[in-house]
Amino acid sequence: MPREYIYTLLFALLAFRMLVIVFHELGHAVASLFHSDGKVSVYIGSYGNPKKSFQFQIKRLEFFVKYNLFAWKGGLCIPHGKKVTWKDRMYISLFGPLTTLTIGIISGILLFVVEKFSLPSILLFALAFSCILDFLFNIIPRRTQIKLHDGTFANNDGKQLVHLWNIRKVYETYNKASNHYVAKEYIKAAELFEKCIDDVSENKEIYRFIISAYIQAKNYQKASVFQEKYTENYDMYFNEHDFVAVGIIEIYKRNYAKALEAFEEVNDLLPNNYLILNNLGYILGLLKRYDEAIDYLDESVLLDESFSYAIDNRGYCKIMLGKLEEGYADLQTALELDDQNSYVYFYLGIYYFKKNAYQKALEYYQKAFELDPETHRIQEYMDEVLEKLQH
Structure with a gap:
């Protein structure tokens, strides 16, 4: 194959990778138009970040296309309609990967029509390869979640489809619980999620929501009860969020050594995270290991100088080491950042x-x-x- 064809193939793979993101999200968007009654927001190149994006609207479709093509990370489609049934959600989740699969199959068929090792064949191969790769990447359920721009997490399409299938019997109750959770009505959310547990065969996510809701409501006793049940059944599936939940609960049970173990696990999974480093410093302070705590808190402050909790925790540790005025200075800084x-x-x-x-x-x-x-x-x-x- 001539060298220029190789360069063309590489360029086409790069270009079609970005184009496939558009196809994929348009698949979700079209399904959303047919299966929801409100506005549909489509983010191309980001997971929900409207900044530094070209914005336009076509009737109910609202688009945010990231300017910097080389910074594209993926896409997101959000239907805002309130009357979205379980079947609607299934269609919306399925149509993204189905769109790229369809384009990939058509491109693959056309490969048999055009001349081999010609420019059209190279372009068709690149398109077919990119589309099939996108389909497989999104339809195969993955445990790793996608972090959205607002700090929340979402599953890939395959995991979402499995999840929807699992909650089909309790979809309405689950939806109400989710809405309460988003509205920060955590006790109401937890109580409704509890009603879903027995009717859902694969209920890891529901346990996680219940535990998180009770932690947010600062009902650590109830959170602990469900955490114990969750650990008993699903400890082999623990991710960073589960270890954080364990750590928080153990702090309020005053099992500081166990809390430290949990956050050390999180630190291995999410290194250089200022929130986790702060929690490690906080727990070491509770264990009276102040010098070690300050090392972690210094790292946290370096990563985010505006994070008041790391600065005030460091101030506390300095005070406990007898460095009263140094600690006081940290506390004044923290107070200015967050009163x-x-x-x-x-x-x-x-x-x-x-x-x-x-x-x-x-x-x-x-x-x-x-x-x-x-x-x-x-x-x-x-x-x-x-x-x-x-x-």
Whole structure:
């Protein structure tokens, strides 16, 4: 094969890879138009990021096409209609990969018509290969989730189809629960998800939602009950989200060593994540391993200098090491970044307690309690300073 044909093939594979994203999302979009009653948002080149995108609308279809073609990561189609049935969801999920499969098959058939090793045959091969690859990549269920622009996660089409099949008997209840979850009505969401468990054969995702909802609602006792059931049945399927849930629950059960183990697992799966590094530092602080904690917290701050929790946790560790003014400086920085962070006031209370300014310490503890009564260990510290003030 002449060298120019090889270059053409490579260029075509690159170009068609991007074109296939368009085909795939248009497949979802067309299905959404027929099977939903509201606006349909289509993101080409991103997982839901409207910024730095060319935006236009055709009736109910709203498009966001990322300007930088070389930064394209995939696509996303969101039907906004409220009357979307289980069958509608199945069609919408299926039509993306089916569209690329159809184009791939047609391109493959045309390969037998055109002259071999000609420019048309190279282009058709590149198109067929790209489409079939896209179909396989999306129709085969994958455990790894896709992180969307808003921070939430989604499954690939194949995993979504399996999930929809599993929840077919409880689709309406599941949908209501999901809507409550999105609206941050976590107790209502958890209670509805609980009703779905017995009627769903493969219910890992439902357990995850229940555990997450109870954690968000700060009902750690209920979260722990479902986490134990989930671990008993599905520990071999644990991902980073599961280890995070275990870690959070173990913190509030005061099993700090187990919490540390869980977050170390997450750190192996998600290295250089400022949130995980902060949690590792926080737990090491609870275990009184302050120097080790500061190492992790320094890394977290380097990754995100505006993350107040890492800065205030570092300030706490410095205070506990006797470096009161260094710790106080960190707490002031954290306070400037987020004056609604209850832990900043909690740690400021500890700072003033260390300086024997008990009334001042109590004021800061009370402020922390007002912001969040679930601030870890706040009540025992308030009891301690009240005892001091009574003597």
